[in-house]
Amino acid sequence: MSSLADLEARVIAAEKLAQRKAQSTDNVQAHDRGAIENVFSKYMHLHNHFLDEDIKPLWVKRGTPGIHAQYTNNGVYTEYDSVMAYHSGRPAPPGKLILHETSTPVIEVAEDGETAQGYWLMSGVESGLTTAEQVSGVTDEGGAGMPDSLYEDPSHNVDGRRVWAHWVWCQYALDFLKQDGQWKIWHFRCLETARAPYGENWITFAGRNEFMFNKDLAYFGKDGRPVFMPTPDKKAESIAHVYGPNRSQTLAVQLPSPYKTFSDVKEY
Template identity: 55%
Template sequence: MSDTVAETSVAELLAEVERLREQVADFRRLAQRAEDRGQVENLFSRYMYLHNAFQDEQIIPLWVKEGTEGIRARYTNAGQYTTWESVTRYHRDRPAPVGKLILHATTTPVIEVAGDGETAKGVWLMSGTESGLTDPEVAEAFPDMYSPEEVLGKKVWAHWVWCKYAIDFLKQDGEWKIWKFRCYELARAPFEENWVSFGLKNQGAFDLDLMYFGEDGKPVFMPPADEPAPQRNHPYSPETVQKLEPVPPVPHEHFTDTFA
C-alpha cells in the first residue's frame, strides 16, 4: 500500500515539475517579448532625437546592415527606395543651418513583436514644428510657405506639421534594426494659417520630392527613387474623409508585409 502511494506521489511531483517548467518557459517568452517591445520603442525614439538635432549620420547604424533583403523606405508619393545605399542616402550630408528648428514628437505607439521574435511592427503619430530662415530670393518660389515678416533680413518659414509612421523592424545579431520605413504626412500649415485652408491648396505638395530646406533655406530634393510608390498617400483635405491608415498591427506569429 505504501509503495503505491509513494509511486503516485512521485508521479504527481514529476508532473508538477513539468508544469512548472512550462510556466517558466512561458514567462521567459513573455518577458523577452516585453524586452523586445521596449527596445523597438527606444530605437525609433532614438531615431527621432537624432533627426531633430540634424544628426542623421548617426541614424544610419540604426538601419539593417547592407545587403539585407527587403529593405525599404518611402516618404512621399514620388517613389520608394529599396536598396541600402538609396535608403541611407536620405540621412547623409544633411546640414545644420543656423536658425533652423525642427521638433518632431512621436506619440501613441502600437507595437507588436512577432511570436517568432524575429520581426516587429509599430505605428506612431507625430505632431511637431518645422522652421527656419530663407534668403528672400529663394522664398519667391514658394510664397505660400512663408510668414509675412522678415527676421535678420530673411524670410521666415514656421510650420505646424503632423505625420504618421509605419515601421517594420528586424532583429539582426541580437539587436533590433529599422527594416521598412514609411512616413505618411497628414497635414501641415504655416504658423499664421489654419491647416484646413492650407490643406485645400497644398494637395500637390506630397507628390513633390522635396527632402528639406538646407543652407539659406534652399530646397534640397530627394534623389531619384528606385521604383514608383505602389499606392499613394492622401494627406488631409477638407474635401475628403479620413481613413484608418496605416492599420495598427495586431498580434501575429510571423512577418507579413502589412505596410506596403
C-alpha cells in the same frame, strides 16, 4: 514536521518556477517591445538634431534583402545606398529647428521573435530662415522653388530673411528585423497627414496648396533653399492620405496586429 515544511517550500518554489516559465514568452516580448521603442525614439532624437551619421547604424546592414523606405507619395527607395542618401549631408544652418515628437505606439513582435511591426503618430514643428531670392512665389507644380504661402508674412522677417515656420503631423509605420541579437529598422514609411504655416490653419492651407504635397520636398537647406528628394527607385504602390478639405480621412496602412512570422503580414 520539518520534512513537511521542506516539502511545502519545494512545492511553492516549483509553482513559482512553472509560472515564470509560462510567462517567459510574454517577458521576452515585453523586452523586445521596449528595445524597438528605444530604436525608433533614438532615430527621432537624432533626426531632430541632424545627427544623420548616427542614424545609419540603426538600419539593417548593407546587403540585407528587402530594405526599403518611402518618405512621400512619389516613390520608394529600395537600395541600401538610396535609403542612406536621405541620411547624408542634411544641413543644420543657424536658425533651423526641427522638433518631431512621436506618441501612441502600436508595436507587435512576431511569435518567432525575428521581426516586428510598429506604428506611431508624430506632431512637431519645422522652421528656419531663408533669403529673399529663395522665395519663388510659384503657384503650380512647374516652379523650382516653393510658394510664397509657405512662409510667414514679410512683416515677420528676421534680419531681412523670410521666416518659414510649420506645424506638421505625420504617421510612421516601420518593420524591424533582428540582426545579431539587435533590432534594426528594415522598412520605413512616413505618411504625412497635414501641414500648416504657423500663421495659418491647416484647412485653408491645404485648400490652397495641395500641389505642394506632391513636390517631394526633402528639407529646406542652406539659406532656406528647398532641397528635393532624389529620384526614387520605383513608383509608390501605397500613398499617404494627406488632409484635404474635400477628402475624408482613411487609414492608409494597417495597424500592427499579432502574428507568427513575417510571411503572415503585409510589409510596410
